[in-house]
Each structure stands twice: as C-alpha cells, then as structure tokens.
Amino acid sequence: xxxxxxxxxxxxxxxxxxxxxxxxxxxxxxxxxxxxxxxxxxxxxxxxxxxxxxxxxxxxxxxxxxxxxxxxxxxxxxxxxxxxxxxxxxxxxxxxxxxxxxxxxxxxxxxxxxxxxxxxxxxxxxxxxxxxxxxxxxxxxxxxxxxxxxxxxxxxxxxxxxxxxxxxxxxxxxxxxxxxxxxxxx
Amino acid sequence: xxxxxxxxxxxxxxxxxxxxxxxxxxxxxxxxxxxxxxxxxxxxxxxxxxxxxxxxxxxxxxxxxxxxxxxxxxxxxxxxxxxxxxxxxxxxxxxxxxxxxxxxxxxxxxxxxxxxxxxxxxxxxxxxxxxxxxxxxxxxxxxxxxxxxxxxxxxxxxxxxxxxxxxxxxxxxxxxxxxxxxxxxxxxxxxxxxxxxxxxxxxxxxxxxxxxxxxxxxxxxxxxxxxxxxxxxxxxxxxxxxxxxxxxxxxxxxxxxxxxxxxxxxxxxxxxxxxxxxxxxxxxxxxxxxxxxxxxxxxxxxxxxxxxxxxxxxxxxxxxxxxxxxxxxxxxxxxxxxxxxxxxxxxxxxxxxxxxxxxxxxxxxxxxxxxxxxxxxxxxxxxxxxxxxxxxxxxxxxxxxxxxxxxxxxxxxxxxxxxxxxxxxxxxxxxxxxxxxxxxxxxxxxxxxxxxxxxxxxxxxx
Numbered sequence: 001x002x003x004x005x006x007x008x009x010x011x012x013x014x015x016x017x018x019x020x021x022x023x024x025x026x027x028x029x030x031x032x033x034x035x036x037x038x039x040x041x042x043x044x045x046x047x048x049x050x051x052x053x054x055x056x057x058x059x060x061x062x063x064x065x066x067x068x069x070x071x072x073x074x075x076x077x078x079x080x081x082x083x084x085x086x087x088x089x090x091x092x093x094x095x096x097x098x099x100x101x102x103x104x105x106x107x108x109x110x111x112x113x114x115x116x117x118x119x120x121x122x123x124x125x126x127x128x129x130x131x132x133x134x135x136x137x138x139x140x141x142x143x144x145x146x147x148x149x150x151x152x153x154x155x156x157x158x159x160x161x162x163x164x165x166x167x168x169x170x171x172x173x174x175x176x177x178x179x180x181x182x183x184x185x186x
Numbered sequence: 187x188x189x190x191x192x193x194x195x196x197x198x199x200x201x202x203x204x205x206x207x208x209x210x211x212x213x214x215x216x217x218x219x220x221x222x223x224x225x226x227x228x229x230x231x232x233x234x235x236x237x238x239x240x241x242x243x244x245x246x247x248x249x250x251x252x253x254x255x256x257x258x259x260x261x262x263x264x265x266x267x268x269x270x271x272x273x274x275x276x277x278x279x280x281x282x283x284x285x286x287x288x289x290x291x292x293x294x295x296x297x298x299x300x301x302x303x304x305x306x307x308x309x310x311x312x313x314x315x316x317x318x319x320x321x322x323x324x325x326x327x328x329x330x331x332x333x334x335x336x337x338x339x340x341x342x343x344x345x346x347x348x349x350x351x352x353x354x355x356x357x358x359x360x361x362x363x364x365x366x367x368x369x370x371x372x373x374x375x376x377x378x379x380x381x382x383x384x385x386x387x388x389x390x391x392x393x394x395x396x397x398x399x400x401x402x403x404x405x406x407x408x409x410x411x412x413x414x415x416x417x418x419x420x421x422x423x424x425x426x427x428x429x430x431x432x433x434x435x436x437x438x439x440x441x442x443x444x445x446x447x448x449x450x451x452x453x454x455x456x457x458x459x460x461x462x463x464x465x466x467x468x469x470x471x472x473x474x475x476x477x478x479x480x481x482x483x484x485x486x487x488x489x490x491x492x493x494x495x496x497x498x499x500x501x502x503x504x505x506x507x508x509x510x511x512x513x514x515x516x517x518x519x520x521x522x523x524x525x526x527x528x529x530x531x532x533x534x535x536x537x538x539x540x541x542x543x544x545x546x547x548x549x550x551x552x553x554x555x556x557x558x559x560x561x562x563x564x565x566x567x568x569x570x571x572x573x574x575x576x577x578x579x580x581x582x583x584x585x586x587x588x589x590x591x592x593x594x595x596x597x598x599x600x601x602x603x604x605x606x607x608x609x610x611x612x613x614x615x616x617x618x619x620x621x622x623x624x625x626x627x628x629x630x631x632x633x634x635x636x637x638x639x640x641x642x643x644x645x646x647x648x
Contacts, residue, residue, distance in 0.1 A: 005497070007379060007479045011608040015615070016587045020250060020264045022224035022271050024332075034615035060380040063413065063479075064608060065587075066315040067222065068331035089383060089415050090315060094331035148206040148347060160345035161337050163204050168238070171343055174201050174212045175239070179447050180305055181214075183436040 001049035002056045002114035009064035010091065014073050016065075027069055028076035048121035056114050057084035059107070062091025071095040081127040083134055083143055085110050096149045099158055101129055103143035109134075113141060129153040188454035190351045191307075191420055192386045195326040195451060199309045201343060208345040214308035215325075216243040216338045217294045218281070220250055220268040221589070222313030226335035227275040239342040240280040244303060245272060247285055248293045250589045253552050253579035256286040262591060279339070292555020292581040295319040295523040299403065300557055302432025305444070306421035307451035311338055316523045316605065318409040321418030322402035323425055324448065326386070328415045349416060350384055350460035355391035358467040362648065363640035365533065366401035367525060367603070367623035369393065371473040371483045373405075373465060374412040379481040382414025385460070388453065389419050393467040399428040400529040407524045408605050411480040420452040472639055474510045475607045475621040477502060482607075483621070486511050486638045501609060502618050510620060511636050516598040518549040518631035519612075520576075522586040525603035525624045526554030531562045534603075534628035535570045537642055543575035544634025550577040550592065552584040576631070588613020601630035 018030040036042045043049055055074065061084045062070060071091065074082070075098050082095065083103045092102045105113070116136055117123060125136040129150060132143045145153070152158035175181050189197075201210040216239075223245075230237070237243065250265045260266040269285065276283040284290040290297060295316050298304040306324030310317060313335045320327035334344055356369060374381075387409045394402065402419045409417025419425075426445050429435045436444045471485035477498035484490050489507045499505060520526075520534050531551065543549045551571050553559035559581055562568060568578045585592040586604035593613025594600055600612055600619050607619040620636060629639040 009479070009606075009608045011587075011606065011611050015610050016589045017613070019221050019589060020268070022268060023228070024225055034610045037615065060383070060413070063379060064315065064410075064606060066313060066329035066331055068225075068313075068333060071331075086380060086383065088413065090329055090331065090410075094333065097331060097333035146347065148204075148208045148345075152206050157206070159333070160204065160206070160208070161340060163206075164210060164337055164341035164343045164345060165235075167202065168341075170201050171210075171212060171238075171341065174199065175342070178198065178212070178214060179444070180308060180436075183434075183440060183444065 001043050001052035002117045003043045004058060004114060006059040007063055008057065008061050010062055010067050010070040011064055013062065013070040014067060019067060019069055024069065024072040024076070027073035031073045031077055051078065053078055053080040054125045054127055055079050055082045056110060056117065057082060058110060059085040061087050063088040066090045066094070068094045071098050071100055075100050083110065083113065083127060096152070096158055101127070101145055101149060101153055103127055103132060103134060103145055105134065105141055105143040109141040113139065188456040188458070190388060190453040190457045190459065191324060191418060191451055192326060192349065192351045192388065195307055195309060196348055198307070204345055206345065208347055210343050211309060211346050213311045213338050213342055213344060214242065215303055215310045216342070217298055217310065217312040217317070218243060218245045218335065219294050219314065220247045220272045222332050223335050224268065224271045224275065226332050226339060229336045230339055235340045237279040237281065237339045242342060243281045243339065245276050245281055245283040246291050246294050246297055247272060249583045249587065251286055251582040252590050253582045253584045253592060256580045258287060265590060289556050292557065293523045293526060293583055295407065296526060296554035296558065299323060299399065300555060302429055302435035305429065305435070306425060306448040311344060315410045316407050318415065318417045319403050319407040319523055321406040321409070321416060322399055323429070324418060324421030324452065326416055326418065329410065349386045351388050352382070352385040352461040352463065353388050353390065353459040354463050354465065356389065356393040356465045356467050357391040358393060360393065360467050360470065363472055363625065363643050364470050365623040365625060366397060366404035368470050368473040369467065370405045370408040371475065371480065371621065372470050374408065374481050375483045377412055377463065379411060379479050380413045382409060382412040385414050386416035386418065387412070387414040388459070389417060394419055395422065398529060399424060400527045403527070404524055408480065411605060421448045472623065472626055474626065474636060476504050476510045478607060478609050480605065480607060480621060484510060486626070486636065511638060513599060513620065513636045515547060515601045515620070515630050515635060517594060517600040518543070518547055518627050519552070519585045519600055519602040519604065520550070520624050520627050521552030521554065521584055522604040523554060524605040526552060526558065528558050528561050530603065530624040531558070531567050534624040535567045536646060537625050537628040537639060538574045538576070538632065539570050541574055541632040543631045547631050547634055549575060549631040550579055550585065552579040553581050555581045585612055587611060601627045601636060603627045
C-alpha cells in the first residue's frame with residue numbers, strides 16, 4: 001500500500017497515548033489513528049489496501065521517538081516489508097529486530113511505485129531481500145538494505161540476541177578493561 | 187593515528203565483529219524507564235534469561251508519572267500499573283530504581299548527569315531517542331527500541347554499525363536573549379531533520395566551549411531531531427568541574443585518574459571528520475518553530491519562508507510570509523529533557539519576575555527532576571512562578587509528549603520548551619506546538635502571544 005508524505009514520525013504512526021500499556025498487544029488497531037481520523041482517504045482507511053503486506057513510504061519515515069510500538073503496530077497489522085526513500089536509523093533498526101526489512105529506493109522509483117499501486121491497487125508486489133529488487137506487475141525497481149540486515153534476513157538470523165549472548169568471556173574481558181567499571185560507588 | 191572521541195569510545199567498547207559485519211558493542215551504562223521496558227522484561231522472563239550486568243542498569247519513572255500529585259497509588263490507574271511493573275521488574279533483577287517517592291526521581295536524561303552516572307568515554311543506551319543528551323559530557327549515548335533493551339539486559343551488548351562523524355563548529359558569543367535552544371534549532375533548520383542520518387554530531391567551537399553542561403545538554407538532546415542518533419561535546423574542564431563530587435563520580439585520587447582517562451578520550455586536534463560545517467553564533471536570533479517538524483523554524487523577527495510543506499501550513503494555520511510573532515497562545519510549557527534543568531528555570535524566572543501570566547494562558551513549570559525542583563525552591567524560583575500564575579509541578583516528562591494527564595485540548599496553541607512539534611505530540615491530535623527557549627516561553631506566557639524575549643529583557647538588569 002502507498003502512504004505518501006515525508007517525515008512521518010513515530011508519534012504519527014503510534015500516538016503516545018497508546019504507549020500506556022505493559023504489552024504490545026492490540027497496537028495494530030491504533031496505527032496512524034489520529035491521521036486516519038483527520039483524513040477519511042488515508043491509506044490505512046482505504047479498503048482497497050486491506051490486507052496489504054508491503055508499505056511504500058517517502059522520506060525519513062519513522063523519525064522522532066525510538067518507540068518500538070510503531071514497528072510493532074505495523075508488523076501486527078500484517079506489514080512484512082517497507083519500501084521507502086529513507087528511514088530514521090532507530091526505526092530501521094527496531095523494524096529489523098522484528099524481521100521487518102526497510103528497503104531504500106530512489107525518490108523517483110518510490111513515486112512511480114506509489115502511483116502504480118494507487119492506479120492498480122490489486123497489483124501483486126514482491127520484495128526480494130537477497131537482490132533488493134522490488135517487482136510490481138511489470139515494474140521492477142532497485143532497492144537496497146544495509147548489508148548486515150540483508151545478510152541477517154537471508155540467513156534468518158536478523159535477531160542478534162543469541163550472538164550477543166554467545167561469548168560472555170569476551171564481553172567480560174572488555175568490561176574489565178574499561179576503567180570506569182571499577183569506579184561505581186554510592 | 188589521530189581519532190575522534192566517537193572512534194576511541196567505539197574501539198574501547200567493541201567486543202568483536204559479528205558474522206553480520208556489525209560490531210558487538212559493550213554498553214557501559216543502561217538507563218530504563220517505565221514505558222519502553224515492560225515488554226523487554228517479559229521477553230527476558232519468557233526466555234528464562236537473567237540480567238547480565240544489573241549493576242550497570244539504573245531505572246526511574248518519568249514518562250507517564252502524574253506531575254500534579256505524585257502520591258501513591260496514582261489516581262491514573264495505568265500510571266500506577268506501569269510504575270508497579272517497573273518496580274517489580276527492577277526488584278527481581280536487582281536493578282536500582284528511583285521511583286517517585288525517592289528524592290532522585292526525574293526525567294532519565296536529567297538524572298543521569300545529575301547523579302554523575304553519565305561520564306565521558308562511556309557508551310550509554312536507553313529506550314528513548316533523547317538519550318543523545320548524555321553526549322554533552324563526552325559520552326557516546328543513543329536511543330534504542332524495546333527489543334534492544336532486552337538485548338542489553340541479557341548481554342549488556344548491542345549489535346551496531348559504526349557512524350560517520352560530522353564536526354559542527356559554532357563560534358562567537360551569543361547575544362542576550364539567545365540561548366542553546368536557539369542554537370540547536372538553527373542547526374536543525376540549516377542541516378535538516380534528516381541531515382544527520384548516518385552521522386554522530388560532534389559539537390565544538392568557541393560558543394560550545396563557553397557553554398555550561400546544561401546548555402550543552404540542550405544542544406545534544408535535539409541531535410536526534412536533526413536525524414543524528416548521537417551528538418556529543420568533547421570533555422573539558424567544564425565537564426570535569428561538573429562531575430566532581432557527584433554521587434556516582436569517582437572520588438579522591440580516583441577522580442584525578444578518571445580525568446586523565448577522560449582527557450585521553452577526547453577527539454585529537456588533528457582528527458579527521460567525514461564532514462565539517464560551521465555556524466556563526468553572533469548571527470543567531472531567538473528562534474521559534476512554525477511547522478510540524480523541528481526543522482521548520484524561523485527567527486522571531488523573520489517571516490516564515492517559502493517552505494513547500496502545505497500540510498504544515500494547513501495544520502498550523504500559518505501562511506507563507508506570515509510572522510510567528512504575535513501568535514496567540516493557550517498554553518505555556520516549561521520543562522522536558524531539553525529544557526527542564528535548573529538553569530532553564532532560572533532563565534525563565536528572570537523574564538517572569540514581576541509579571542503575571544496572561545489571563546487566557548494556562549502556564550506550567552515542570553522541573554526535570556526532584557533535585558531540580560528542590561534546587562529551584564531553595565532559590566525561591568517556585569515563588570516567582572507561582573506568584574506570576576504558573577502551576578509549579580512535580581518532576582516528569584509531562585506535556586512534552588502528553589502521556590500523563592497534562593495534554594493540550596483541541597486546537598490549542600502551545601509555546602513549549604520541549605523538543606518536538608509533531609502533529610499530536612502534546613496529547614491532542616489537533617494541538618499545535620511552537621518550540622522555543624524557556625525564556626521565550628516565559629515571555630509568551632506573560633504577553634499571551636509569541637513575543638521577542640529580547641524586548642522584555644531590555645527592562646531587566648543582565
């Protein structure tokens with residue numbers, strides 16, 4: 001589904017009042033809640049895009065707050081990949097942790113893709129994490145993922161927790177070398 | 187090989203290169219609050235993992251806490267539930283927590299430096315994008331999401347790609363009525379809200395050198411609004427003087443040894459940068475935002491330029507060429523991790539003294555921490571504010587993001603010392619935010635509309 005606009009910040013994606021909870025359950029119901037209320041034609045109100053799994057956005061998507069509630073809501077709403085002109089670093093990292101790749105394509109390519117979907121809402125779109133190719137009908141555009149994320153998605157190891165837990169002795173050695181680790185008092 | 191502070195800190199904390207090519211980076215200080223962590227602790231429980239370095243994590247409650255009365259149990263049931271959850275999580279994990287009934291509670295980015303937890307040369311992570319604030323003391327500090335909070339709890343590490351460093355030099359003396367907030371708004375206006383993506387911002391130059399740590403924190407705090415996840419200032423004598431004697435600072439001989447290490451970690455004078463930009467501080471004026479992102483700002487004397495963002499004009503009700511000066515306000519908010527420290531309240535009180543808030547304005551002062559509140563009261567600032575018609579509140583994030591009961595209503599216009607003017611940010615989907623310095627907020631509260639604080643200061647001794 002196409003969602004036009006630059007600087008769609010995470011307060012827009014998930015307004016702060018929906019962070020008043022101790023779990024992420026049900027966040028998909030509140031995606032863009034205020035934008036949707038203000039604009040009946042908002043993409044997330046549009047029945048033509050119901051069930052969409054690829055979101056196509058413009059520049060600096062997900063800027064602002066680091067709240068993971070924003071990508072959590074998108075994933076829980078069935079979004080499996082995002083294609084955009086650019087993303088905030090924190091959003092892109094949070095999304096990757098949830099297995100949601102954020103593909104970067106040129107302004108021109110994104111606009112063409114958005115226009116195509118708006119005129120042909122039932123067009124099938126595929127995003128290939130290995131090559132970065134986005135195909136929509138006969139349209140094919142080149143996109144990229146940061147190398148580490150691409151490799152993680154290709155190997156299925158996008159969540160680094162187990163790798164981080166793997167070598168405690170090396171972590172301990174770094175900690176022991178840091179002078180301030182011995183200063184904590186109080 | 188000359189290096190930047192960023193490179194030195196990164197190298198000192200790098201555990202190894204992961205198979206993905208990312209760096210496994212040790213996190214020296216982990217700060218947590220009630221909003222972005224309950225799910226992380228739940229994930230830990232589900233996996234049966236223990237917190238690896240509980241002594242390196244510190245917690246407080248700031249985002250949702252009421253600031254009108256902080257007596258427990260909170261009347262706001264969700265605030266009570268989230269606070270209780272954090273209390274339980276910290277108790278089980280052996281993490282030190284400063285809850286609202288403790289003298290050290292406050293906004294996480296205010297209390298870290300205040301307690302001396304934040305130190306030069308550290309890596310600092312927190313589930314909050316304004317973690318960049320801590321860079322003011324020469325730390326490499328950045329915001330993370332909840333899944334990464336879980337990773338830090340489990341391993342005290344993160345998997346990250348390094349950033350490039352952009353050196354931002356600001357030179358010259360700020361004019362009266364111009365503050366750190368105006369400097370960072372000017373930087374973001376010029377470099378753009380996306381200009382810092384991929385960069386850590388290193389701030390320096392004679393203007394930064396002359397600044398207090400509080401002022402540097404205001405600058406570093408809003409790095410993220412310019413797209414830079416990290417912003418920092420190299421540690422110097424101002425930094426060391428700030429840290430001396432704080433609760434978690436090293437004491438005695440250890441302090442001197444610490445200073446020697448901190449000095450080493452500062453960027454070498456011959457370090458190379460991926461990019462360099464310069465600003466002339468003497469040309470900076472009191473600055474206000476007019477739009478819906480922090481890059482959409484103008485000097486208070488200037489008309490709004492020809493930004494093509496129709497959505498911003500429509501939402502805010504401004505026209506191109508119009509001035510923000512003279513805009514009637516409904517709410518004045520002084521506080522937040524950007525401008526909720528003692529010096530911010532002093533700057534505002536300096537303007538307020540002897541005046542009264544305009545009758546149609548709801549004005550509130552929310553100290554960034556209980557320590558800030560106590561220090562302000564010791565100086566009688568609360569009396570200045572209360573006599574002028576401001577509400578004097580408890581410590582928390584409050585109306586910066588409207589997660590507690592402090593929210594805009596309808597299309598109200600807020601003059602705010604906070605950091606984000608996003609649509610809906612201050613708790614009303616249609617509420618409008620004008621970002622400015624605390625002194626400018628104070629001036630707007632008194633006049634009932636946006637004014638040039640320099641004119642009010644003419645009547646006040648320097």
